[in-house]
Amino acid sequence: MSPEPILAPRLQVFAVAVLLVLLGAVARLVRRHQLSLRDSLLWLLSTFAGLVVALFPELLTRFSALLGIRVPSNALFALAFVYLLGNLLAANIAISASATRVRRLAQECALLRAELDELRRRG
Amino acid sequence: MRVLAIVPAYNEARNLPGALAALRDAAPGCDVCVVDDGSTDDTAAVAARLGAVVLREPVNLGIGGAVQTGYRWAAARGYDVAVQVDGDGQHDPGQLAALLQPILRGEGDLVIGSRFLAGAGGGFRSTALRRAGIRYLSLFLRLRCGVLATDPTSGFRAAGRRAIELFARRYPSDYPEPEAIAVAARAGLRVREVPVTMAERRHGRSSIDAWRTLYYLLKVSLALLLLPVREAAPLPAGEPRPEGPA
Numbered sequence: 001m002s003p004e005p006i007l008a009p010r011l012q013v014f015a016v017a018v019l020l021v022l023l024g025a026v027a028r029l030v031r032r033h034q035l036s037l038r039d040s041l042l043w044l045l046s047t048f049a050g051l052v053v054a055l056f057p058e059l060l061t062r063f064s065a066l067l068g069i070r071v072p073s074n075a076l077f078a079l080a081f082v083y084l085l086g087n088l089l090a091a092n093i094a095i096s097a098s099a100t101r102v103r104r105l106a107q108e109c110a111l112l113r114a115e116l117d118e119l120r121r122r123g
Numbered sequence: 124m125r126v127l128a129i130v131p132a133y134n135e136a137r138n139l140p141g142a143l144a145a146l147r148d149a150a151p152g153c154d155v156c157v158v159d160d161g162s163t164d165d166t167a168a169v170a171a172r173l174g175a176v177v178l179r180e181p182v183n184l185g186i187g188g189a190v191q192t193g194y195r196w197a198a199a200r201g202y203d204v205a206v207q208v209d210g211d212g213q214h215d216p217g218q219l220a221a222l223l224q225p226i227l228r229g230e231g232d233l234v235i236g237s238r239f240l241a242g243a244g245g246g247f248r249s250t251a252l253r254r255a256g257i258r259y260l261s262l263f264l265r266l267r268c269g270v271l272a273t274d275p276t277s278g279f280r281a282a283g284r285r286a287i288e289l290f291a292r293r294y295p296s297d298y299p300e301p302e303a304i305a306v307a308a309r310a311g312l313r314v315r316e317v318p319v320t321m322a323e324r325r326h327g328r329s330s331i332d333a334w335r336t337l338y339y340l341l342k343v344s345l346a347l348l349l350l351p352v353r354e355a356a357p358l359p360a361g362e363p364r365p366e367g368p369a
Contacts, residue, residue, distance in 0.1 A: 103184055103296070107192040110158070110178040111199060117177065 006057040006072045015054040022047050042090045046083050053079065126153040126223070127202040129193030131186055132210035133160040136169045142212045143173045149216035156196055157210065160189040166210075186278075187299035191290060194282070198291035206281045214279040218319045226283040231315030233286045233307045235272055236279035242318035256340050260301050267347050270308040272316060275301040279319055286312055295346060298339050302346045309350065 007015065026043045029035035035043075053059055053076070064075040128146055132139060139157065146155055157170035161183035170177045178192050190207060197205040204226055208214045218236065225231035238249075239257070249257070253276075260275045278300055282290060289310050295302035308314055 102182070103188045103191075106180045106182050106184055107188065107195055110180045110192050111196055113179050114156075114176055114196065117171070 006060055007054070012054060012057065016051065019047055019051045019054060023051070039090075039094055042087055046087060050079075050083065124204065124227070125202045126150070126204045126206060127193070127197045127200070128153050128155045128206045128208050128216075128219075129190060129197065130155060130157045130170075130175070130208050130210045131160060131189040131193065132157050132162065132166050132170065133183065133186075133189070134162045134164045134166060135210040136162070136164040136166045138211045139166065139169050140173060142208070142210050142216075143170070143175060145212070146208060146216040146219075150219050153206070153219070154202075156193055158189040158192045160184055160186070185296055187294055187296035190299065191294035194287055194290040194294060197282075197287045202287065203284055204281055205287050207278055209278050213321050215320060215322065218279075218317075219281075221317050222279065222281045222319070225315040225317065226281055230313065232283045232312035233304070234281045234315045234317060235274060235304065236277050236319035236321075237272070237274035237316040238277065238319060238321055239273040240316050240318040253336055256336055259340065260343060263344065263347055264301060264304060264308075267350065268305045268308040270304060270314050272301075272304050272314065274316070275304055277319075277321075279321070297346075298343055301343050302350075305347055305350055 023044065026035065026040050026047065030037055030040045057072075060072045060075050063079075064070070064072040067075065069075045069078070128150070130139075130142065130146075135142075143155060143157075146153070154176065155174075156176040156178055157166070158178045159167040159170065159180060161180050167177050167179050176196070178196055180189065180192060184192070193207070194205060204223060206219060206222060208216060208219075214236070222234050222236050225234045257274060257276055261273055264270055264272050264275055276298075286307055289307060289312065290303065293306060295306065304314055
């Protein structure tokens with residue numbers, strides 16, 4: 001038995017609950033077509049990974065030992081940070097791709113409108 | 124030789140009549156297309172009444188997106204030359220013939236009208252801060268792409284066939300002028316300059332406030348810095364890669 005658990009049992013229950021709610025929320029967004037399955041994948045995977053860590057905090061101890069992080073909870077913060085950055089970057093990539101498509105569509109629309117004007121004038 | 128004048132316009136209903144009349148007088152044989160970049164005034168109606176082809180964008184794309192719309196039209200309609208002329212009366216269409224010369228002689232693919240080239244008259248040369256910025260960008264472009272451009276922010280430019288094809292496919296957004304030169308140079312196009320004189324805007328304010336100059340420089344610098352990575356992206360299949368410099 002280790003001298004002191006990394007996550008107090010109460011905290012562990014709380015963390016698992018929060019992550020489960022988040023998983024449920026993402027699943028719900030996908031089912032309501034408010035979040036595409038593709039964009040939800042990273043959220044689902046990373047949230048699931050968070051759940052694993054919350055259920056088996058010893059993983060955190062090993063992880064901190066591996067990286068030379070003295071206090072395991074700091075490894076938790078670091079992981080949470082990476083988790084957020086990863087999801088944020090993925091979101092920004094998706095936004096950029098959307099912006100490119102919007103630009104292309106707006107341009108196509110402008111060209112078609114001009115063609116239409118021309119046809120109307122002739123007809 | 125079919126020439127298209129691309130006039131990007133965002134809420135320029137007041138400036139357009141003068142600009143288009145001057146264009147018609149100076150270059151009667153040249154087709155004019157006004158790109159209405161999601162204006163909230165009656166830019167499109169005014170342009171149509173003046174007999175221009177109007178490319179109406181449903182949303183505002185900014186100057187880069189607007190200019191590219193013009194290039195797409197030029198490419199779709201098979202124009203030999205496309206000339207960018209601002210809709211605010213800053214550019215003097217009387218100098219269009221000079222701008223076209225290098226393309227007509229087959230000496231250049233992209234010709235920039237420069238206020239700072241020997242032979243350019245007085246006229247509007249912007250503030251001291253912006254002139255310093257322009258010199259910095261000019262140096263940056265020379266070091267980065269080996270291209271000589273004394274007035275890289277000038278929006279008064281002519282594009283030959285190869286440049287039209289390139290820009291229809293790839294044109295930078297936000298503050299596109301210096302970056303477009305870099306894109307052209309890296310695609311192996313010949314960039315030339317001719318001296319021009321510019322006027323101050325007649326109505327309204329420039330879209331770049333004085334204090335935004337630094338932000339502008341930072342953004343363009345970043346764009347030029349990141350250029351090789353983005354240019355390394357392969358062109359879509361089926362599109363010929365432009366040949367190297369002649």
